[in-house]
Amino acid sequence: MSLRVFHDGALVPGELVTLAAPEHHYLARVRRASAGDVVELLDGRAHAARATIATLDARRAVLRVGELSSIPEPPPLELWLALCDVDACLAAITMACELGVTAITWVRSAHAQARPPAPARVQRVVRAAMRQCGRPRPPEISGPVALEPLLADAAPAGGVIACQRHVQQSAAGPRVARLLVGPEGGFTDDEVQRCLSHGMHACSLGPWTLRAPTAVAAGLAWLRAQP
16 A cells, blocks of 8 residues: 555645644554655645655654645545444445545435434544545535435435345436445335435345445445446
8 A cells, every 4th residue: 555644734845744643643653654755645635745754753744745646536426325333334434435435425214323423533534545545535524414305405316226136126227426325224115215206226236135334335336337
């Protein structure tokens, strides 16, 4: 894996930047880097730069910013994720971030959990995924929103709902790059029918009941493969 760290500020070639404590810890203790090493520096918003470690000791990490790099923005790809177990939600976010999801919406449904993971935990997971895959901009995360108003307000309407095998699949393919994944208890029959009536397409991800992170990874891979 490439050596990547974050700096929450402007990246200006030639300037020195001092990393925040978590990034200093990552360089010094986790990756055991040293002065002179070259790293990829991400600003956590949209930009990346090649940088060289100028100083790295027990107190601080100072990097000299080098050439800025241009990383193309991924095409729009949405994930609607019904609230499930906190660990499953965080694992699903990791999958979504690495697979290029640009927007995540927490969804309240009949079998959903009461609340999403704490924002601080979500941010840590997103940053770890961004560090792993090298994407410079995190996905936008919003909600939670009840399923019915979310369907009614979606513009454009459509997308794919990941369903179990007993749901008849739609004949037509998806028109909108959007995936809806349910909680541990799945969606009720009424919720599935509401999704279909709002222009979503049913997609079976196999004969077994999948955990939310597995469904997210499989569903996004299937959606990305569509023409």
